[in-house]
Structure formats: C-alpha cells, structure tokens
Amino acid sequence: MGGDLTIALDNVQSLRYFAPELILSVGILAILVADLVVGKPDRKRSFGVAAVSLAIALVATLATMDGRARGLFGGLIARDPFTDFFKVLFIVTSALVGVAALRSRDAIEYRPGELQDKESGEFYALLLTSTIGMFLMAAATDLLMAFLSLELVSILSYILAGFKRRDRKSSEASLKYVIYGGVAAGVMLYGMSLLYGISGSTNLSTIYQAVAASRSTLVLVIAVVLCMAGFGYKIASVPFHMWCPDVYEGAPTPVTAFFAVGPKAAGFALLLRFFNGAIPEQIHTDLFANSPWPLVLGLIAAATMTLGNLAAIGQSNIKRLLAYSSIAHAGYLLLGLCSFSADGQRAILLYLVTYLFMNLGAFLVVLAMSDAGLGEEIADYRGLGMRAKFPALVMAICLFSLTGLPPFAGFFGKFYLFAALIAKGGSLNVALALIGILNSAVSLYYYARILRAMYFDKPASEAPIVAAPIHAWNMGAMAVATLGMWIAWTPLVGWVNASMAQWYPRAQTIVTAALR
Amino acid sequence: MSAILTIGLNHYLLLSAALFAIGLLTVATRRNAVAVLMGVELILNAAALNFVAFSHYVEGTVGGQVFAVFIIVMAAAEAAIALAIVLSIFRHFKSIDANDTSTLRE
Numbered sequence: 001m002g003g004d005l006t007i008a009l010d011n012v013q014s015l016r017y018f019a020p021e022l023i024l025s026v027g028i029l030a031i032l033v034a035d036l037v038v039g040k041p042d043r044k045r046s047f048g049v050a051a052v053s054l055a056i057a058l059v060a061t062l063a064t065m066d067g068r069a070r071g072l073f074g075g076l077i078a079r080d081p082f083t084d085f086f087k088v089l090f091i092v093t094s095a096l097v098g099v100a101a102l103r104s105r106d107a108i109e110y111r112p113g114e115l116q117d118k119e120s121g122e123f124y125a126l127l128l129t130s131t132i133g134m135f136l137m138a139a140a141t142d143l144l145m146a147f148l149s150l151e152l153v154s155i156l157s158y159i160l161a162g163f164k165r166r167d168r169k170s171s172e173a174s175l176k177y178v179i180y181g182g183v184a185a186g187v188m189l190y191g192m193s194l195l196y197g198i199s200g201s202t203n204l205s206t207i208y209q210a211v212a213a214s215r216s217t218l219v220l221v222i223a224v225v226l227c228m229a230g231f232g233y234k235i236a237s238v239p240f241h242m243w244c245p246d247v248y249e250g251a252p253t254p255v256t257a258f259f260a261v262g263p264k265a266a267g268f269a270l271l272l273r274f275f276n277g278a279i280p281e282q283i284h285t286d287l288f289a290n291s292p293w294p295l296v297l298g299l300i301a302a303a304t305m306t307l308g309n310l311a312a313i314g315q316s317n318i319k320r321l322l323a324y325s326s327i328a329h330a331g332y333l334l335l336g337l338c339s340f341s342a343d344g345q346r347a348i349l350l351y352l353v354t355y356l357f358m359n360l361g362a363f364l365v366v367l368a369m370s371d372a373g374l375g376e377e378i379a380d381y382r383g384l385g386m387r388a389k390f391p392a393l394v395m396a397i398c399l400f401s402l403t404g405l406p407p408f409a410g411f412f413g414k415f416y417l418f419a420a421l422i423a424k425g426g427s428l429n430v431a432l433a434l435i436g437i438l439n440s441a442v443s444l445y446y447y448a449r450i451l452r453a454m455y456f457d458k459p460a461s462e463a464p465i466v467a468a469p470i471h472a473w474n475m476g477a478m479a480v481a482t483l484g485m486w487i488a489w490t491p492l493v494g495w496v497n498a499s500m501a502q503w504y505p506r507a508q509t510i511v512t513a514a515l516r
Numbered sequence: 517m518s519a520i521l522t523i524g525l526n527h528y529l530l531l532s533a534a535l536f537a538i539g540l541l542t543v544a545t546r547r548n549a550v551a552v553l554m555g556v557e558l559i560l561n562a563a564a565l566n567f568v569a570f571s572h573y574v575e576g577t578v579g580g581q582v583f584a585v586f587i588i589v590m591a592a593a594e595a596a597i598a599l600a601i602v603l604s605i606f607r608h609f610k611s612i613d614a615n616d617t618s619t620l621r622e
Contacts, residue, residue: 143583144582144583144586147583147586147587147590148586148590151590151593151594155593155594155597158597158598158601159597162601162604165604168608168609168619169619171601171604171605171607171608172605172608172609172617172618172619174601174604175549175601175602175605175617178594178597178598178601179543179549179552179553179556179598179614182553182556182559182560182594182598183540183543183555183556183559185560185594186539186556186559186560186562186563187540187559189559189560189563189564189587190532190536190559190562190563190566192563193532193563193564193566193567193570193580194566196566196567196570196574196575196580196583197566197570197574200570200574200575201575201579202579202580202583
C-alpha cells in the first residue's frame with residue numbers, strides 16, 4: 001500500500017514540506033540563545049518564543065496541507081494528511097502544556113515550591129524538541145526514522161520526568177523511565193532487525209511487499225511482537241506499562257499531563273502506520289488458520305484495559321489513579337486496531353482528539369489545585385465542590401467524559417470504537433467490545449470515588465481555593481471542548497476520514513451509514 | 517565439516533541471540549542501576565550485530581550498517597542521560613540499588 005501513490009521528493013524539494021520541524025528547531029535555538037544573550041532567564045520570554053514558534057509551525061502545517069501524500073528525504077518520512085492530523089494534535093497539546101507550565105510551581109522550580117525562572121528556557125526547549133520528535137514519529141515511513149524519532153521523544157521524556165532535580169520522587173521516576181525505556185527500545189530494535197532480515201529493507205512499503213511474499217511466518221510474528229515492545233511502551237500497554245504509574249506520580253504535573261496525551265498519541269500514530277504500511281493483514285501461513293494480528297492485538301488490548309481499570313480502583317493518589325486510567329485508555333484505543341477495519345482505525349483518531357481534551361482537563365485541575373497548595377491525594381479533594389466550585393466542575397465533566405457517559409465527548413469516541421468492532425463482527429471482535437463495555441462500567445466506580453470526595457464528603461477546611469486565572473482559562477477551554485465537541489463532530493469525522501484516506505479511501509462505512 | 521567452519525549468517529544470528537538473551541537476563545536479575553544499563557547496552561548491541569549481518573548477507577548494501585551506526589550513537593546518547601539520572605539518584609538516596617530507591621509505591 002502507499003508507495004505507488006506517493007510523490008517522492010529529493011532533499012531540497014523536501015525542505016518546503018519539512019517547514020514545521022524547521023520552524024520549531026529555530027524556536028528551540030532562539031529560546032536557548034535568548035537565555036545566553038539577553039540576560040536573566042525569564043519564563044515569560046521563553047514561553048513567548050515557544051508559543052510563537054508553535055503558532056508559526058501550525059500555520060506552516062496548514063498552509064502546505066493539500067491532501068496529497070509526499071515521501072520526503074528519499075522515503076524516510078512522509079508528509080500526508082495522516083501526518084498533518086497528528087501535527088495539529090501535537091501542536092495543540094504542546095501549546096496547552098506550555099501555557100499550564102507558565103504558572104506552575106511544579107514544572108519550573110528552583111527551590112521546592114518557589115516559582116523561579118532559572119530553568120524555564122531548558123523546559124520550553126525540551127518541550128518543543130519533544131514536539132519535533134512526535135512530528136517525526138507520526139511521519140516516519142522507515143524503520144530507521146521510526147526508531148530515531150521514538151528515541152528522541154523517549155530521551156527527552158526521561159529528562160522532563162526528572163526535571164525537579166531536587167525532588168526524590170522526580171529523580172526516581174526518571175530512573176524507572178530510563179531503565180524500562182532502554183529495555184523496550186532494545187527489544188524493539190531486535191524485532192526491527194529481524195524484520196530487516198526478512199525483507200532486506202528498512203522502508204515500510206518495501207517491507208510490506210517482501211512480507212506479503214515471504215513464507216517465514218514464525219520469524220515475522222516474533223519480529224512484530226518484539227516491535228510491539230517499543231510501541232507498547234510508548235502507549236503504556238500491558239506488559240510494558242510498569243513505568244507508567246511511577247513516572248506519572250513522580251514527574252512534575254504539567255509533564256505528566258504531556259506524557260498522558262502527546263507521546264501516547266504519537267505511539268498510536270506510529271502503530272497505525274506500522275500496521276497499515278509495513279505489515280499486511282493477511283500473511284502466507286502454515287502455522288495459523290487466520291491472520292495472527294487481531295488475536296495478538298486483542299489480547300494486549302483486553303489485558304491493558306482490565307489491568308488498568310482494576311489497578312486504578314485501589315489508588316489513593318490522584319495522579320497515580322489517572323495514570324492507571326490512561327493505561328486503560330490505551331487498551332480502549334488498541335481495540336480500534338484489532339478489527340483491522342476503516343471504522344476502527346478512524347475511531348482511534350477520533351478518540352485521541354476527545355482524549356486530548358478530557359484527559360488534559362483532568363490533569364489541569366490537579367495542576368491548578370496543587371499550584372494553589374492542595375495535596376495530590378484523593379483525601380485532599382474532599383469537599384472541593386464547596387471550596388473551589390469551578391475546578392471541581394471541570395474535573396467532574398472530564399471524569400464523566402473519561403467514563404464515556406453521554407453527552408460528553410468521551411461517549412462519542414467510545415461509541416465509535418465499540419461500534420466498529422461490533423460492525424466488523426466475528427466472535428473475537430464482539431467479545432472484545434463486550435470486555436471494553438464492562439471495563440467502562442468498572443471505571444465509573446473509581447472515577448465516582450473522586451466525585452464523591454469532591455461533592456459529598458466534608459472538607460478538612462472551609463477555606464476557598466482560588467485557581468490562578470491562566471489555569472482557570474485553560475480548564476475552561478478543556479471543559480468547553482469536552483462538552484461541546486458534538487457541535488464540531490461532523491467536520492471532525494470528515495477530517496479524520498480524509499486523514500485515513502490513503503489507506504481507506506472509501507468514505508462511507510458501516511458505522512457512518514448506520515448513523516445517517 | 518566445511519559448513520561448520522565457514523562463518524555464515526547463522527553464526528552471527530546465534531551470537532546476537534545469545535547477546536540478546538544475556539542482556540535480558542542481566543536486566544531481569546541485577547538490582548544495581550549501572551549493571552542494568554549494561555544489560556540494556558548488550559541488547560542494543562545484539563540488534564546492531566543483527567543489522568550488520570543482515571546487511572552483508574541479505575541486502576548486500578550498507579543500509580543495515582548505517583542503521584548500526586545510528587544505534588551506536590543513540591546508545592551513547594542514552595547512556596549519557598541515564599548516567600546523569602543515576603548520579604542524581606545517588607545524590608538523593610546515597611545508593612544506586614533499585615531496592616533502595618523506591619519511595620513510589622509498586
């Protein structure tokens with residue numbers, strides 16, 4: 001697939017379509033040079049440069065977007081509607097996290113609890129560099145580029161997780177992250193080397209053709225499962241989820257919010273491109289009666305959802321609870337890939353958009369509250385509905401949406417994911433959809449614990465908690481997006497369909513037909 | 517006899533599989549952070565060896581060798597970051613043993 005329709009560009013022609021990455025690179029250098037030349041580090045200035053370069057990168061992305069697929073730099077990366085969709089998603093994520101970090105004591109501190117500017121330049125430079133890494137993850141059409149971009153995001157994530165150097169938990173989080181990350185990357189590389197051995201190429205579309213003709217099924221399955229280690233680690237799916245709760249709890253809260261949305265979405269972009277571009281659904285096989293991929297992915301998805309939700313029940317720290325919830329959501333998202341249908345894969349993209357707003361919203365409330373001096377235990381949230389009405393309301397909206405209750409955005413996202421599985425049919429798909437629905441019911445239990453603490457428990461003190469205005473605006477935007485996404489649903493579906501058109505050109509599908 | 521004496525693709529693959537297994541074993545059994553990182557290096561080198569071997573015997577060009585060079589560079593970058601993190605862990609916990617560095621719950 002792909003290959004034949006793509007316009008191949010040489011290195012010089014590619015630069016025009018590589019503009020967003022180049023602009024962000026200039027932004028990174030500007031932030032660092034400004035700290036050296038202009039004088040005292042200043043978080044407002046660093047944020048300003050970062051925001052301007054993100055805005056120009058967004059304009060550059062939209063300006064060079066024409067719905068055609070191009071292979072840049074000799075087929076190392078692609079510039080197609082799929083990439084553009086994720087680029088916009090990543091720019092929005094980074095901008096929101098950047099705004100949140102502007103006022104956060106947790107992200108850029110010099111001494112614990114003090115708002116200082118000393119390391120703000122580094123923070124925003126790292127944030128922008130991760131954004132470039134995620135751009136490249138969504139664009140990679142070569143194993144080499146997939147590996148390098150994944151490692152770029154990973155290595156920066158280790159630093160960001162340990163950004164509070166004077167904090168024990170933060171250092172510990174980054175140690176756990178780097179060890180699990182190193183192992184996952186190594187295992188993935190070993191799998192990639194086997195894929196290269198089967199196909200004699202690192203280019204995804206060449207691998208697709210070679211694999212379709214190859215008969216070495218067992219090696220292929222081993223190679224793909226090993227590659228899943230790296231992707232599974234990025235999206236935090238079982239059995240590569242162990243780092244997730246510790247890192248989410250220990251990392252500064254804006255960084256946690258970023259990890260929960262950005263790199264996870266980038267991991268799914270890479271996964272989608274890998275399974276659409278490099279691995280045929282049907283392979284020549286003497287070992288398996290059917291294609292092994294739905295079963296492999298289905299088992300991972302079911303285990304991820306169930307483990308994430310069950311482990312979340314017993315948590316008392318709110319960041320840790322949201323970490324397990326984000327593991328569970330990786331499981332729901334993986335369901336979209338299991339069915340190997342256009343509907344399922346489009347549902348992943350749709351759900352990532354809703355997930356961006358509702359999950360970021362929940363983390364922003366935690367961030368605003370800890371910035372106002374509140375703890376991060378669920379017990380600290382007792383009576384928050386009385387003490388801080390607006391943040392508690394935003395939290396409630398985001399939690400209802402994460403559960404998947406109508407009329408919130410999360411309901412539509414989940415509906416599309418499960419409907420795609422049921423529409424495809426087959427006992428495996430229907431069973432997976434049922435497991436997903438059961439899991440959603442379980443998740444209501446632990447989300448409701450936070451809601452109960454906020455609205456029905458007696459507060460420890462009656463003193464009102466005031467969120468900083470910038471956090472309030474940010475939270476408000478997330479709540480509005482989560483509540484009002486149905487208004488923009490039709491254009492969003494159209495955009496997603498266009499983004500997936502290179503693999504699934506037919507717009508009308510079972511789910512969309514049923515909805516009409 | 518000559519099939520055994522001539523070094524071929526299979527020998528390289530066996531060696532790299534052994535390296536991979538030793539690396540995984542090191543990661544799984546050692547508790548010292550630096551030892552675990554050494555295990556990670558072994559895994560990365562196993563993959564790099566595979567790439568070089570396949571590049572010579574299967575593809576016939578230098579594509580896989582370029583990949584191997586990238587792996588080496590990336591391993592160096594990751595080691596630099598990882599050792600810096602281990603240093604900061606040592607400053608907080610006065611130990612780099614994974615058993616001692618767990619304030620976060622399992």
